[in-house]
Amino acid sequence: MKLSKTFLVAGTLATAAALVAACGSGQVGESGSGDSGNSANSKKLALVPGTQAEPFYISMQCGAQDEAKKLGYELTTQAPQKFDAALQTTIVNSMGSNPPAALLITPTDDHAMLAPIQQVKNRGSKIVEVDTSLKDQSVAVSSISSNNNEGGKLAAQTMAKLAGDKPGSVLILDTIAGTSTTAARAKGFQDELKKHPNLKAAGIQFTQNEPDQAAAKVTAALASTPDLVGIFATNLNTGEGAATGLRNAGKIGKVNLVGFDASPSEIDGMKKGEYQALIAQDPAQIGTKGVDQAVAAIEGKPVQRQLNAELHAITKDDLDANAKYFYKQSC
Template sequence: MRFARIAGLAAAAVLLAACGSGQVGGSGGAPVENNKRLTLIPGVQAEPFYISMQCGAQAEAQKLGYTLDTSAPQKFDAALQTEKVNALGSNPPAALLIAPTDDTAMLAPIQQVAARGVKIIEVDTSLKDTSVAQSSISSDNTAGGQLAADTLAQLVGGKSGSVLVLDTIAGTSTTNARAAGFSEQLKKYPNLKSVGIQFTQNEPGEAMSKVTAALASTPDLVGIFATNLNTGEGAAAGLRGAGKAGQVQLVGFDASPSEVEGLRNGEYQALIAQDPAMIGQQGVQQAVAALEGRPVTRNLTAPLHSLTKANMDAHSQYFYKQSC
């Protein structure tokens, strides 16, 4: 889950000419022949992670002869995302690609769409109930957290001290898994002690205040792991304001343009980059396979990459996009 600064993102639609088969239920589950329309509902508007995902999905949809519409909520919020799901109404797409903003609260609205015969593909985040989606595509977020802990330990070296974990919102499957994986892996490094996981409600200002408070209460703070873009930006601002940028090692998640710039100028010491374009591509592939009666893979994972200032230019293909 990846998340970013809230801004407007126009809904994207690509009209495609290629042909193919596919059936899906309409209102009440009645079959609709040759429905070639897919809808992507990401977690939030204008976030480079989700834009990159959309780009990958759009390209694959065009390749396979389907259209893709994107409709994103203005904030990473279950109520706002529910409105987007409900707006599909009596003319649903053949398949819905969705990044659930809450692993429990989004169950009912997604079930209602599925009851109309729509194929459900989870991208990035997922529901706790595994019976609804045909396929879930995500990074291995637990492994991503573990990679972040290993990376931070390498950056710190043998220095002893405390480490703060900044997560987003309880119930967000991706970032919660990252925080848990990081905390468990950190136990392998006896010189590093976790001071716990703090939630920021996915607001940079909250993350900044948490870092400011931690710097005051924890003089031996040597590292921070921020589980997504907003927490990372807030953490970077907090460290910058305290004159601690580069002294406290900051490992962020994702590789948005602002994070990449921060890595280059020393506000971040490492980023754990996902491959959102691949997630979007695979999401469309699985949706089309489900629609055309071909085998579907229930769970797929996309690769993760540890970026530092030393290796970032050699891995620039993993930098996220702001437009397709």
């Protein structure tokens, strides 16, 4: 899941209008037709991921598109250029006069996205949360995500195996406060780390999901924490920034880096020794299950309120065996 700092509000309308197309072209953007007419919308689903052009969301869109086609529904996808509530709100608000039968959405802020999503629900759309969720659990009929708390625990267990008996501190790099998924990962990691007395948490640093800020945080941590033995990066951007910080300090391979997700750049980084482990999600499965729950809700069938997708710890030794979990850049 990818986040970023906010744009100027004045630019949001132009940004939404310029959304790029099609998972098939390698970017999460706009796909499908935009036919109007509420009676025709009974077979229309809308997917609004967290951001465009990110392998996690491309993989999620691919799974959703395939499942929608299989079930006889049409899926249209629009994504903001960055993981930003103002940009995502513009997209959601544009559905007001012509709402889909169901909206599958990755809320970019667990509070700020409540009002715009609620408005779409009030116009008759079923709401399904994919990847992230709102604090208010009364809005969505179903939420599908990885068990991010368990993912954080898995990351800590993996870090402990990498460190062995060596004592030292471990830095946690989070993204933006208020992001449900990465917050759960950080908490799960902290809780599990307490079970390994040779390792202690060096605190959580927020990076605003900017790789350069993550790199700067790592540089500062290396200077202030001489016994740093590990870094847990809660998503793609923090991981890439952490790798840059370690590279600049000549610490690649000397400080264990455990990242989240399995994007092409992260897999390449693992092959180069920049990452010692990755916690891979299954975004295609999240998309598939999201469509299944949306269609069930539309058709009046039983819906499951909470579903989890699988997580997998990958190291360089078992990289090839886990290739099926690598994220896509196009459908």
